Amino acid sequence: MFHRIAAVLVSLCLGLAFPLHAQAPAALPDLPPALLEDIVTGSRVLADFGVLDGFGHVSARHPTNPKHFLMSRSLAPALVSAEDIMEFDEDGNPVDARGRNVFLERFIHAEIYKARPDVMAVVHTHSPGVIPFTVSKTPLRPLYHNPSFLAAGAPIWDIAGEFGATDMLVRNNAIGHSLAQALGDKSVVLMRGHGDVTVGGAVKIAVFRAYYTDVNARLQAQAIGLGSEVTYLSAEEGAKADATNLAVIDRIWDLWKRRVQALSAK
């Protein structure tokens, strides 16, 4: 009798203490909460900046099973929480879907993780600043030090090259593989008439690159509009500035975490 009463009391207390968790599917319990939070922060801050809108996604390589990766269920990035993050295998199949919908373009992530062992995070956006450069012969080049990773090159991948007339989406592994080949060893690849993909050795780096790819694209269009010749960072300047950016990235990442916390508190 005592045990039954105790059990009821315990469950009542848990229910009061964790009312949201009682309804939401459990987060992936064996993963570092900080990694899941990084995916949440990246998704929400890029949405807040207008780099992502209702579409696009942020993923991370699984920390202990490097063939797998972690990504939200199909959800607008501004709404992603740690509880929404799911595990996917190397081909982009959900490990334990439990009825949840998944992103159609998860093959972008699967095929890049397969092709690039150094990549620990991937961001896919339709960022408005970048779109003109996906359809132009004017290459995206770094104007200033923050987007210095662009100095190594920002190739344009055209889905029509291998797949003809499509709906433009990376909806299977073959298309994802083609995109990953176009990315090569670079940090960013532009997708003709669609958007871009940025990668990095951590979630904060891929997110930083998604943000500054968009900012650079907007500023580059302005600089070109001034009408005279534009001076870009050289490859050597880009490599040096990129190393410095990576050394100080926590300053802006901490700011972006606070920005997301403030948004969530509203």
Ligand code: MN
């Ligand atoms: Mn897309």
